[in-house]
Amino acid sequence: MSRKVLVGMSGGVDSTVTAILLQKEGYEVIGVYMKLHDKEGYHEENFKKVERVAKYLDIDVHFLDLSKEFKNEVYDYFVDTYRSGLTPNPCVICNRTIKFGKMVEFANSLGIDKVATGHYLKCDGEFFYIAEDKSKDQSYFVAQVKKEILPKLIFPLGSWIKDDVKAFASKIKPLKDFATQKESSEICFVENNYTEILERHMNIDNIGEVIDSKGEVVGTHKGYMHYTIGKRRGFRVEGAHDPHFVLAIKPESNQIVVGKRDELEVRNFSIKNINMFEDLKDFKASVKVRYRTRAIECSVKIDNNIGFVELTEPVYGLAFGQIAVFYDKDRVLGSGVIY
Helix, strand or coil, rough: CCCCCEEEECHHHHHHHHHHHHHHCCEEEEEEECCCCCCCCCCHHHHHHHHHHHHHHHHCCEEEHHHHHHHHHHHHHHHHHCCCCCCHHHHHHHHHHHHHHHHHHHHHCCCCCCCCCCCCCCCCCCEEECCCCCCCHHHHCCCCHHHHHHHHCCHHHHHHHHHHHHHHHHHHHHHHHHHHHCCCCCCCCCCCCCCHHCCCCCCCCEEEEEEEEEEEEEEEECHHHHHCCHHHHHHHEEECCCCCCCEEEEECCCCCEEECCCHHHHEEEEEEEECCCCCCCCEEEEECCCCCCCCCEEEEECCCCCCEEEEEEEEECCCCEEEEEEEEEEEEECCCCCC
């Protein structure tokens, strides 16, 4: 059996330690750096770091330009989703189509059967599982990855704590500065705020009406793309004494619907673009409706590739376009797009 593994290397501490651990385990490691966007100076700096690691490990490393594919699959989806008044999750889409899509295709073209990254999660070839380090767990972001890819994937950091990864790296003299470098941002092509990206493609400052849930005009806002569900600032409501939150976005009329916190309460919702790792149609699970939220117990019924989710307790600020990820304890059952 081949012991070759293609490791996605970013120049960060996590992917660096991943490559080192796999080599220690006896794998023949081949590195790949994926260029995903055109941020000036970004890739040159990172690829130099990757080349340092490659030299230290005495391994080959490839520079793979996926910027065109990334733009088509991830960047355009990000812009178009906000334009539609929805909330995208570009990292979930990137993992499905690029990191565990195009990267796996590249591995296949090199005759390499295994692919590894520095993600914090576990995988047994059939399911993804929550990482040992719950504060760094990235199982949410892989829940749309195609099931047939899972037998190829290795995640050495799934059983590691982030502090231990940094400590491990700091003991390797030629690479010890990797342990102290700044963490990469959650969305790699966003510097500060998502609106900076949107305003490159359209006018986002377009004053519109704020309406209440009855359809009455109660104020004004600065343009619907500045808002996501649950936001409570940046718009004006005439005579309001209590905080108001965005309940819905109407892009076709450039209106936002606002109301008090209790109007954000949601006890059931629908999902599409369903991706299950087990063939389940009617089941109980816990669900996360955003990455940084607590999982809520629920019942799920799937019919004709549409799912209906009933929660045992309410969530607040459910955003259409986000991903609902279903868990059985620490095991990822699957996911769908909230709509």
